[in-house]
Amino acid sequence: MNPKKPSDSRTVMTDLVLPSETNPLNNLFGGELLARMDRAASITARRHSRRVAVTASVNHVAFNRSVPLGSVVTLEAAISRTFRTSMEVYIDVWMEDRVSGERTKANEAIYTFVAVDETGKPTVVPPIEPETELEKIRFDGALRRKQLSLVLAGKMKPHDATELKALFI
Ligand SMILES: CC(C)(COP(=O)(O)OP(=O)(O)OC[C@H]1O[C@@H](n2cnc3c(N)ncnc32)[C@H](O)[C@@H]1OP(=O)(O)O)[C@@H](O)C(=O)NCCC(=O)NCCS
Numbered sequence: 001m002n003p004k005k006p007s008d009s010r011t012v013m014t015d016l017v018l019p020s021e022t023n024p025l026n027n028l029f030g031g032e033l034l035a036r037m038d039r040a041a042s043i044t045a046r047r048h049s050r051r052v053a054v055t056a057s058v059n060h061v062a063f064n065r066s067v068p069l070g071s072v073v074t075l076e077a078a079i080s081r082t083f084r085t086s087m088e089v090y091i092d093v094w095m096e097d098r099v100s101g102e103r104t105k106a107n108e109a110i111y112t113f114v115a116v117d118e119t120g121k122p123t124v125v126p127p128i129e130p131e132t133e134l135e136k137i138r139f140d141g142a143l144r145r146k147q148l149s150l151v152l153a154g155k156m157k158p159h160d161a162t163e164l165k166a167l168f169i
Contacts, residue, residue, distance in 0.1 A: 009047035027068055088142045
């Protein structure tokens with residue numbers, strides 16, 4: 001399979017925060033943001049693999065800043081690394097200042113998707129070639145995050161997590 005670039009499948013989604021999507025403090029409800037991130041990441045995984053892609057795990061979410069009612073929120077999802085059938089997708093969340101239009105990073109998350117065929121069986125995805133400095137940094141850390149995710153899910157023995165052992169030994 002020919003390699004693809006992260007920019008080939010990058011997904012940008014801009015939307016408002018409406019009253020029905022907030023918590024009692026009038027900030028964006030966490031579950032609503034998770035759903036928006038899942039949607040953006042799913043489109044990216046589908047664009048890269050040209051297959052149905054299912055969420056296999058949510059590896060990391062940082063709710064660093066609350067997002068107030070009425071905010072304009074932009075999600076950017078990009079493939080950071082592919083393996084055999086799975087794809088790591090990074091989602092960066094930006095808020096836009098109403099007056100100046102300046103963008104501030106609000107949150108970020110890392111999801112893993114698996115491309116499947118019509119029967120739900122995992123299927124091979126094209127490799128990815130990172131281009132920018134940030135894409136290369138995220139690519140380099142992805143195997144470590146995959147192993148951590150598999151260990152936490154009970155799908156890999158800690159003993160076999162070579163990348164994690166290398167951090168401590
Ligand atoms: C995700 C799913 C397809 C994986 O199927 P599986 O039988 O475990 O298949 P495999 O063991 O071959 O794993 C497939 C790939 O997923 C990866 N994977 C599975 N679980 C993972 C996890 N928790 N974290 C990271 N990667 C994971 C495997 O490492 C493998 O990657 P690779 O082929 O790139 O090396 C299957 O568990 C599934 O369909 N889950 C439900 C998905 C869903 O409905 N999501 C929506 C939630 S409501």
